[in-house]
Amino acid sequence: MSASAVAGKDIKQPIKKRTFKKVCKDNAGFLFILPWLIGFIWFKLYPFGSSLIYSFSDQHLFNGVTKWGLMNYQDIFESTKIMRAFTVTFKYAFLTVPLKLVAALFIAYILNFKIKGVNLFRTAYYIPSILGGSVAIAVLWKALFKDDGLLNTLLGIFGINGIPWLSDPKYALFIICLLRVWQFGSAMVIFLAALKGVPQDLYEAASIDGAGKWRQFFSITVPMITPVIFYNLVTQLCQAFQEFNGPYIITNGGPRNSTTLISLLIYNSAFRAHEMGAASAMAWVMFIVIMIFTVISFLSQKYWVYYSDEDGR
Amino acid sequence: MTLGKKKYLATFLKYAVLIIVGFIMVYPLLWMISATFKTNNEIFSGISLWVNDPTFSGYKNAFKSYGGDINIMTAMINTYKYVIPKVVFTIISATVTAYGFARFNFKGKSFLFAVMMSTLFLPQVVLNIPQYMMYSKMGWIDSKWYLPIIVPTLFAIDTYFVFMLIQFLRNIPKELEEAAEIDGCNVVQTLVKIIVPMLKPAIVSCALFQFMWSNNDFMGPLLYVKTPARYPAAIFVKLSMDGDVGFQWNRVLAISLISIIPSLIIFFLAQNSFVEGISAGSVKG
Numbered sequence: 001m002s003a004s005a006v007a008g009k010d011i012k013q014p015i016k017k018r019t020f021k022k023v024c025k026d027n028a029g030f031l032f033i034l035p036w037l038i039g040f041i042w043f044k045l046y047p048f049g050s051s052l053i054y055s056f057s058d059q060h061l062f063n064g065v066t067k068w069g070l071m072n073y074q075d076i077f078e079s080t081k082i083m084r085a086f087t088v089t090f091k092y093a094f095l096t097v098p099l100k101l102v103a104a105l106f107i108a109y110i111l112n113f114k115i116k117g118v119n120l121f122r123t124a125y126y127i128p129s130i131l132g133g134s135v136a137i138a139v140l141w142k143a144l145f146k147d148d149g150l151l152n153t154l155l156g157i158f159g160i161n162g163i164p165w166l167s168d169p170k171y172a173l174f175i176i177c178l179l180r181v182w183q184f185g186s187a188m189v190i191f192l193a194a195l196k197g198v199p200q201d202l203y204e205a206a207s208i209d210g211a212g213k214w215r216q217f218f219s220i221t222v223p224m225i226t227p228v229i230f231y232n233l234v235t236q237l238c239q240a241f242q243e244f245n246g247p248y249i250i251t252n253g254g255p256r257n258s259t260t261l262i263s264l265l266i267y268n269s270a271f272r273a274h275e276m277g278a279a280s281a282m283a284w285v286m287f288i289v290i291m292i293f294t295v296i297s298f299l300s301q302k303y304w305v306y307y308s309d310e311d312g313r
Numbered sequence: 314m315t316l317g318k319k320k321y322l323a324t325f326l327k328y329a330v331l332i333i334v335g336f337i338m339v340y341p342l343l344w345m346i347s348a349t350f351k352t353n354n355e356i357f358s359g360i361s362l363w364v365n366d367p368t369f370s371g372y373k374n375a376f377k378s379y380g381g382d383i384n385i386m387t388a389m390i391n392t393y394k395y396v397i398p399k400v401v402f403t404i405i406s407a408t409v410t411a412y413g414f415a416r417f418n419f420k421g422k423s424f425l426f427a428v429m430m431s432t433l434f435l436p437q438v439v440l441n442i443p444q445y446m447m448y449s450k451m452g453w454i455d456s457k458w459y460l461p462i463i464v465p466t467l468f469a470i471d472t473y474f475v476f477m478l479i480q481f482l483r484n485i486p487k488e489l490e491e492a493a494e495i496d497g498c499n500v501v502q503t504l505v506k507i508i509v510p511m512l513k514p515a516i517v518s519c520a521l522f523q524f525m526w527s528n529n530d531f532m533g534p535l536l537y538v539k540t541p542a543r544y545p546a547a548i549f550v551k552l553s554m555d556g557d558v559g560f561q562w563n564r565v566l567a568i569s570l571i572s573i574i575p576s577l578i579i580f581f582l583a584q585n586s587f588v589e590g591i592s593a594g595s596v597k598g
Binding site for chain 1: 327409434445554587
């Protein structure tokens with residue numbers, strides 16, 4: 001008892017000294033993150049808050065506010081056009097994300113075998129996701145899928161009549177999805193890194209027990225990389241809900257609004273009609289939808305995502 | 314014997330799938346390159362990469378000015394007027410922020426860190442409108458210096474990069490910094506002389522991704538650049554397509570191709586950094 005008290009006294013001196021030094025260091029840390037904090041308040045928190053306020057007003061870009069209320073939200077749920085845009089957005093996201101992830105995992109799985117020229121293949125698969133977001137590629141997409149575009153020329157060679165990919169509401173959304181699916185490369189690279197981290201002895205043990213390749217894939221590979229599947233799922237879903245460039249550049253929402261995603265509607269009502277309030281309300285509904293899906297994904301983690309005990313590596 | 318055959322078949326299938334899918338992936342890009350040298354009559358008359366009647370008219374027309382104010386070269390220069398500052402400011406501000414979060418303790422750090430992480434999930438869609446209103450009040454819309462596009466990057470606004478650098482810093486042992494501190498380095502010197510050199514691969518990845526993303530960015534210039542003479546390539550390409558549909562595809566595709574050439578060059582020069590960056594920054598799988 002007394003010994004520890006003495007010991008405590010003994011160390012007290014140096015601790016005090018260090019505390020002073022620590023205070024300096026603490027402030028240094030805060031100073032280092034200060035630019036971010038300012039930027040966060042200026043470019044994120046303040047806009048975030050004001051957008052919520054706008055959403056309850058009829059804020060116009062030039063004319064300001066004349067009335068307040070829930071009318072924007074009411075309009076959203078009463079307008080078939082807006083509800084349709086939400087439906088189209090869901091369709092888009094739930095078509096694009098699974099296709100993209102399946103393609104990414106499938107190719108990553110094959111590349112993970114000892115493949116000769118793996119770097120060449122990786123490059124080929126990765127390029128589209130580096131360039132794919134650009135306007136240039138959207139232009140290319142139009143050249144490929146327009147009525148007299150490359151794909152229909154190809155079909156013509158086989159004597160198949162051209163299909164109006166971009167001018168028929170049945171197909172247009174799918175073509176827009178395909179642009180994103182084509183960019184599965186970055187998800188693939190992440191999967192590939194994860195696959196490399198799956199311990200080989202698990203496969204050996206399984207094959208001794210007589211598990212075939214398919215069985216191994218679903219019982220070892222997939223469970224071991226669920227954290228990465230989860231990561232890709234959340235980021236891709238979040239991105240897909242906000243897709244703008246593809247539909248805006250390639251189809252401009254048409255034909256017959258079949259590719260009018262909610263982001264296009266938000267853009268049109270904010271920056272063409274200048275109805276900032278109405279657009280903010282749509283953006284908030286979209287935001288809440290994205291949040292719900294993110295939260296569901298996070299909550300569902302404990303049922304299907306496997307984290308190893310060692311610091312989740 | 315049968316086992317050997319089966320293995321052979323499996324290997325064959327793997328390569329077949331990789332080659333066929335890879336071919337489909339890359340073919341549009343190759344076709345795009347060849348189409349820029351085709352005449353407009355030839356472009357959609359077949360699907361081959363072979364150019365029967367090579368012409369440079371696509372490129373010649375691509376360099377013609379559009380509406381008198383802008384051509385692809387000025388559009389490219391405009392693009393890099395904001396891409397380069399964005400890249401430089403992002404890596405500086407993100408490194409400083411990551412250093413602050415990863416190596417120091419201060420009051421409210423865990424709260425601020427949680428806030429920062431949550432902004433990773435804050436969709437831009439709710440921010441566009443109020444940001445536009447704010448910039449408009451500040452007189453930044455159509456600014457000559459692309460202020461709404463550049464200034465936020467001074468404040469580490471792209472949280473993704475901060476997160477990526479923190480992930481990297483976590484794997485770097487602190488001993489060197491402690492040694493530097495004993496040798497009398499202050500925190501700023503430690504950052505410049507110890508942290509930055511060790512973080513270099515990660516910083517390079519951040520710079521590369523920011524370069525690509527800023528190049529591809531369409532929404533930013535669409536909202537904030539109004540004067541044709543200041544249009545960047547992204548807007549210029551879109552305009553030239555709208556103006557030309559059905560007529561001069563070799564010109565439109567040539568303009569598109571020119572606009573992505575810098576990205577392509579950077580990608581081929583620094584492929585591995587991209588791959589390392591994307592796998593290291595995302596998650597530790």
